[in-house]
Amino acid sequence: MSPIIQSLLLVTAQVIVLLTVSPFLVGLIRKVKARFQCRQGASVFQPYADIAKLFRKQPVISTTTSWIFPATPYILFASTLSAGLLVPTFISQTPLNFSGNIIALVYLLALGTFFLILAGLDAGSAFGGMGSSREAIVASLTEPAMILSIFAIALTAGSTNLSTIVHKTALLEGIATDPSPHLMALAALFIVALAETGRVPVDNPATHLELTMIHEAMVLEYSGRYLALIEWAAGLKLAVFLSLIANVFAPWGIATTLAPTAMGIGLLVYAVKIAGLAVLIGVLECMFAKLRLFRVTDLLGVAFILALLGLLFFYILRS
Amino acid sequence: MLNVLWVLLIGYAAGMVLPLYPRQLNTQSLTASICAIVATCAGIALGLLGLIAPEPVTLSIASTVPLLTFAIRLDPLAALFVFTISLVGLAAAIYAVGYVRHFQGRVSVAALGALFNGFLLSMTLVVLADNGLFFLMVWELMSLASYFLVVTEHEKADVRPAGFFYLVMTHVGTAFVVLTYLILFQSAGSFSFDAFRHPEQALPEGMRTLVFLAALIGFGTKAGIVPLHVWLPYAHPAAPSHVSALMSGVMIKTAIYALIRVYFDFLGGQFPWWWGFVVLLAGTLSAILGVMYALMEHDLKRLLAFHSVENIGIILLGIGAGMIFHTYGLNEFAALGLLAGLYHTINHAMFKALLFLGAGSLLYATHTRNMEEYGGLLRRMPWTGLFFLIGAVSISALPPTNGFVSEWLVFQTLFLSFQLPALFLKLMLPIAAALLALTGVLALACFAKAFGISFLALPRSAHARHAEEVPVAMRIGMGILALLCVGLGLAPMIVVPLLDRITAPLTGVSITDKVLALDGWAVAPGDVQFSSISPPMLAAMLILGGLLGLLLAFLFGGRLMTRSYKTWGCGINLSPRMEYTATGFVQPIKRVFSTIYQPTIKLETEFLQKSRYFAKQRKFEFHIEPVFEKYLYDPVIHIFMRIADRLRILQAGSLHLYLAYIFVTLVILLLFAV
Amino acid sequence: MQISPHTGSQLVDLCSALLLLTCFAIVAQRRLSACVDLFALQSAFLVLTAAVVAFLTGNHHIYIAAALTGVIKVVIIPRVLKKVIERLNVKRELVMNVNVPAGLLICGALVMLAFFITQPIIPLGFLLTRDSLAIALAIVLIGFFTMIARQKAVTQLVGFLVMENGLFLGATAATYGMPLIVELGVFFDVLIAALIAGIYTNRLQDAFDNVDTNHLTVLKE
Structure with a gap:
């Protein structure tokens, strides 16, 4: 098999894995929350049905909007999926490793956020503007912590390319080499992931109350296939962050070669790892209440300081 | 390559003169734009040729003034800036054909076109100059041309103080630039840049530090690094937009050019680590404060002006990091930092x-x-x-x-x-x-x-x-x-x-x-x-x-027509006020970020007489504290005003007294001459 | 059982890093009872650290100190404080002298400061780990800062106790524990201090209907 065809196949596999797994994660979190609230809850496969149904519905578009509004779902979907292709999922060496490192991933996600903010403003309703405005502040506070925590991780592996980080740590002892800096970077990145994917305690994906919603307010005017793509992209973003955390901090079991058995095991282990993280998020969402918008600074301040400490510890331990 | 250079010089020179002749307003602006387009195309070619030329091209015309030669040297660094200036100039010149109509009848379109060409010429010569005095001349020309362009709409009340502020700031900067060159001249014995590079006696450490600081302040004023940025948000919005594009896009970059020229070329890249750190610090501060103040602006052009401060900061981050690496001999990383800075410059x-x-x-x-x-x-x-x-x-x-x-x-x-x-x-x-x-x-x-x-x-x-x-x-x-x-x-x-x-x-x-x-x-x-x-x-x-x-939407949903309907406005028709x-x-x-903004918010409500629950009108005021102007510039201005007050005694308005001043000065000078 | 010195020092590092993390959590936390819980957690980590140090160095008296810490700081003092909070009916700190994000940044700077100060000591080589002493100093500084930044008497007390934890960590990590008799004395001091502060807070409540220490400024008249 020529290398190009092999790469193409791997990329296709990655796309399929990400697209299939993301609604499942959303469903799983909802299920966990329901069980914790003593409810039966919908099936974990409900989000698939939701997306399929939304695709078949006729979309309504506001008369005040411009072309930004219908274009945004596609841009958001494309940028999130592209970001997903840079993160290793079940094999440690993604073929598109060269096309972007972790900073490119951050900026690809920012591209989606930028257009989503614009779309929120486009319909002209006050809800959309409010969501956009809040998303802007949450994003601004998240990014510095994200860059620093990423750097703390990158230092240990000597690389900012995700595949390389994962591959190297998978072949070594993983995070056991430098536990304290890694622990802090992990904590920081986890908080960042919660904020970026719009989970409790930063945002509540289940709310449609105008005082509390952020992401939901921005996409309030969407319907039909546009909404389907946005929901799917939101799921994808969750999958991207969970894969990032799972594979960077616990790369055990990931396929480091292209042998079929290794890949099979990798796939299985990957599913278990991200499902575990999704359950964790569900549990956390039941334990904590959503923070007030202006208290989010406290939480993200903690994330920033943690990342900074991770960096400091790394240098002190290695000096 | 010299031919191209002549086309460029003649093109701009023609552009400075020709627009003044036609009577028709449209012809005036068209002439100015065509001259500029020809010259900028030559500039683009010159820049590209200069970037790939194996050796720097030089041209020197001696003058009768001692120490001054009209020397031009096109090395890759200069070529990059000539290229960038010309490219932006080209776009601005084409844009001007349409945009200047907006000014017809209000201001002199001919003068605007002539100054536009003069501004482009002076910027090009700033980066090409190979002699300190010549550089200072064209640097001053650039400042003056941009000043006159800023006050194009001088009939507007807010334009004149903006122009004056710019003029003062840029001359304070120029004073430091002159200081830089004088120190360099002292050791080199000549104003030629070549002599700066290889001085007769090396500069002592203290003098080098002085050169570093003077250049940072002098050129930093032009570049608009915090806290020397205060003129930018006034001057850039006041100028006509195609001139703002040039000022913000390329004029402030000539300062970046000059900084690289002085630090890496004249001083040979020999500096302690803290130089790089100071530049890095200035860059970080400019980047973060520039964007923060930009966020609070609702005047689109002022917003963009503050973003120039931010981006100069990003460029300086690259250059500062490069300088730090250079100090420690990590030359590859130093080159990367410089490259990143220059890439961001274009x-x-x-x-x-x-x-x-x-x-x-x-x-x-x-x-x-x-x-x-x-x-x-x-x-x-x-x-x-x-x-x-x-x-x-x-x-x-x-x-x-x-x-x-x-x-x-x-x-x-x-x-x-x-x-x-x-x-x-x-x-x-x-x-x-x-x-x-x-x-x-x-x-x-x-x-x-x-x-x-x-x-x-x-x-x-x-x-x-x-x-x-x-x-x-x-x-x-x-x-x-x-x-x-x-x-x-x-x-x-x-x-x-x-x-x-x-x-x-x-x-x-x-x-x-x-x-x-x-x-x-x-x-x-x-x-x-x-x-x-x-x-x-x-x-x-x-x-x-x-x-x-798109494919997924088609696969799952098929071809569905979208329906248009108005946005839901909570039951009332949506209006812009919502x-x-x-x-x-x-x-x-x-x-x-209220710690940085120090906002003052005032809300006054006047209620209806019938009920305390219905407001008749509300007045909302909001300001953010201009920290640098209040705590850094105002005290300095205050001191100068007080000195000026004292000096007013000398100004009696009597012609005889003024003649007496001149007479006394003359006598004293003659005494010194003995 | 034998543990290699490298793994051992990493274990101590990890434990002390956890202690530092709880410090930051206390700085970021506004709810009083959660602050007390976090203090209890921090003390638990301290017990763990002390136990690991005791195991690694073979100094058995550190076990006793660890056990005492467990009893006093993980169980008794948090309980007393919880009682006080319950009686006072103060749930959270609304106004602070320094707001939380700024406080976090200051504490981050304090940690760096602590690291820079202890840098010259590391090469001397008598320390068990590279950074425990720095962390201990950082915890003391952060505790001190908490006392300045907060207004409620209970959180100020928590700040004081955090300082004490930092000192204990420094003593264990740097000198392998103080003589047992000194440690015992310190424990009783801390216990008494906590009790007195508890009573003082109650008195404050009775006098001003509030536990805001800012009200003490009235006393000068």
């Missing part, structure tokens, strides 16, 4: 000029700079909107545009700090990177605001409701820059080798092979395994991802 020139031209188009169509009166313009001005969006995406450093590539390179340079030996710097550079990330995302928020409030949703005023698309010439001017924004982002494999020709002589190492990987398809400083991006690949991924989205305003959009940011 990129910023492109997108900032584009955005200023876009702001000019909005001004042309709506006659206001206040964003709160825009709205819904994307439907009325689709081309302007598209170009502005491309500019906004570029300045927010989003892939796959040019801003992303250069900002990414700055990030990589800062991340390579783990190779430095000093723990302090190892920690400070990543913190600078984190602040750069904050800057980047705040810029994103700011341009989401600028584009979203101006171009989307419902028109907020009658101006915006009656806006129409701008003339073709203006669209072409913007279109050229928009294409370049995308092109420079997708083609680092062309840009990097050219920039390497500049950084290689300055740092002593060529890094093209190290930075470009996979036949140029990926940018990978150091090593593909350490970090890499491939802008063409990212663009392809984005396009394919979008197509996949939309989020620019002020409202940034309110959370203002609140979170």
Whole structure:
């Protein structure tokens, strides 16, 4: 098999894995929350049905909007999926490793956020503007912590390319080499992931109350296939962050070669790892209440300081 | 190559004279633009030739004034800036054909066109000059030409103080520039740049430090680094928009040119680590404060002016990191830092000029700079909107545009700090990177605001409701820059080798092979395994991802017609007053960073007499504290005013007394001469 | 059982890093009872650290100190404080002298300061780990800062106790524990201090209907 065809196949596999797994994660979190609230809850496969149904519905578009509004779902979907292709999922060496490192991933996600903010403003309703405005502040506070925590991780592996980080740590002892800096970077990145994917305690994906919603307010005017793509992209973003955390901090079991058995095991282990993280998020969402918008600074301040400490510890331990 | 240079000089010279003759206003502006277009095309060619030429080209015309020669030297560093100036100049000249109509009958179009050419000529000569005195002459010419352009609309009350402020600030800066050159002259014994490079006796350490600081303050004033940036938000908005594009896009870059020239060329790149750290600090401060103040602006052109401060900061982050690496002998990383800074310099020139031209188009169509009166313009001005969006995406450093590539390179340079030996710097550079990330995302928020409030949703005023698309010439001017924004982002494999020709002589190492990987398809400083991006690949991924989205929508949903309906406004018809305003959009940011803004908010409510629950009218005031002006500039101005008050005694208004002053001075001078 | 010195020192590092993390959590936390819980957690980590140090060095008297810490700081003092909070009916700190994000940044700077100050000591080589002493100093500084930044008497008390934890960590990590008799004395001091502060807080409540220490300024008249 020529290398190009092999790469193409791997990329296709990655796309399929990400697209299939993301609604499942959303469903799983909802299920966990329901069980914790003593409810039966919908099936974990409900989000698939939701997306399929939304695709078949006729979309309504506001008369005040411009072309930004219908274009945004596609841009958001494309940028999130592209970001997903840079993160290793079940094999440690993604073929598109060269096309972007972790900073490119951050900026690809920012591209989606930028257009989503614009779309929120486009319909002209006050809800959309409010969501956009809040998303802007949450994003601004998240990014510095994200860059620093990423750097703390990158230092240990000597690389900012995700595949390389994962591959190297998978072949070594993983995070056991430098536990304290890694622990802090992990904590920081986890908080960042919660904020970026719009989970409790930063945002509540289940709310449609105008005082509390952020992401939901921005996409309030969407319907039909546009909404389907946005929901799917939101799921994808969750999958991207969970894969990032799972594979960077616990790369055990990931396929480091292209042998079929290794890949099979990798796939299985990957599913278990991200499902575990999704359950964790569900549990956390039941334990904590959503923070007030202006208290989010406290939480993200903690994330920033943690990342900074991770960096400091790394240098002190290695000096 | 000299022929091209002559075409450039004659073109600009003609452009300074010819527009003054025709009677027809249209012909005047057309003549000025055609001359500028010819000259800038020559400039683009000259820049490209200079970048690939194996040896610097020199031209020298002796003068009768001692120490002054009209010497010109085109080395790769100068060539890059000639190229950038000419490119932005070309777009601005084409744009001017349409834009200047907006001024007809109010101001002298002929003078505007002539000054425009003179401004471009002086900027080109600043980067070409090879003699200290000649440099100072054209530097001063550049300042004066830009001053006269700033006060083009001098009949407006707010333009005159803006122009005066600019004039004062730029001359304070020039004083420090003169100081820099005088110190260099003292050791070199000549004003020729070659003598600066190889002085007769080496400068003592203290003098070198003085040169560093004087150059940083002098050129920093022109570049607008915090806290010397205060003139930018006044002068840039006051100027006509195509001139603002030149000022913000390229004029402030001549200062970056001069800083690199002085630090790396004249001083030979020999400096202690704290020089680089000071530059890095100035860069970080400029970047973060520039974007923070920009966020609070609702005057579109002032907002863009503050973003120039931010981007100068990003450029200085790259250069400062490069200087730090250079001190420690890590020359490859030093070259990378410089390269990142220079890459961002060109990129910023492109997108900032584009955005200023876009702001000019909005001004042309709506006659206001206040964003709160825009709205819904994307439907009325689709081309302007598209170009502005491309500019906004570029300045927010989003892939796959040019801003992303250069900002990414700055990030990589800062991340390579783990190779430095000093723990302090190892920690400070990543913190600078984190602040750069904050800057980047705040810029994103700011341009989401600028584009979203101006171009989307419902028109907020009658101006915006009656806006129409701008003339073709203006669209072409913007279109050229928009294409370049995308092109420079997708083609680092062309840009990097050219920039390497500049950084290689300055740092002593060529890094093209190290930075470009996979036949140029990926940018990978150091090593593909350490970090890499491939802008063409990212663009392809984005396009394919979008197509996949379309395909999925078609597969699952089939062909569905969309239905149009008005936005739900809680039961009432949606009106512009229900939309989020620019002020409202940034309110959370203002609140979170209130330590920096120090806002004063005043809300006065007058109630109806019948009931305490219904307000008759509400008055809301909000200011942010101009910290630097209040605590740094006002005291200085105050002192000067008091001295001036004292000195008024000398000014009696009597002609005889003035003659007496001159007489006394003459006698004293004669006594000294004995 | 034998543990290699490298793994051992990493274990101590990890434990002390956890202690530092809880410090930051206390700085970021506004709810009083959560602050007390976090203090209890921090003390638990301290017990763990002390136990590991005791195991690694073979100094058995550290076990006793660890056990005492467990009893006093993980169980008794948090309980007393919880009682006080319950009686006072103060749930959270609304106004602070320094707001939380700024406080976090200051504490981050304090940690760096602590690291820079202790840098010259590391090469002397008598320390068990590279950074425990720095962390201990950082915890003391952060505790001190908490006392300045907060207004409620209970959180100020928590700040004081955090300082004490930092000192104990420094003593264990740097000198392998103080003589047992000194440690016992310190424990009783801390216990008494906590009790007195509890009573003082109650008195404050009775006098001003509030536990805001700002009200003490009234006493000068």
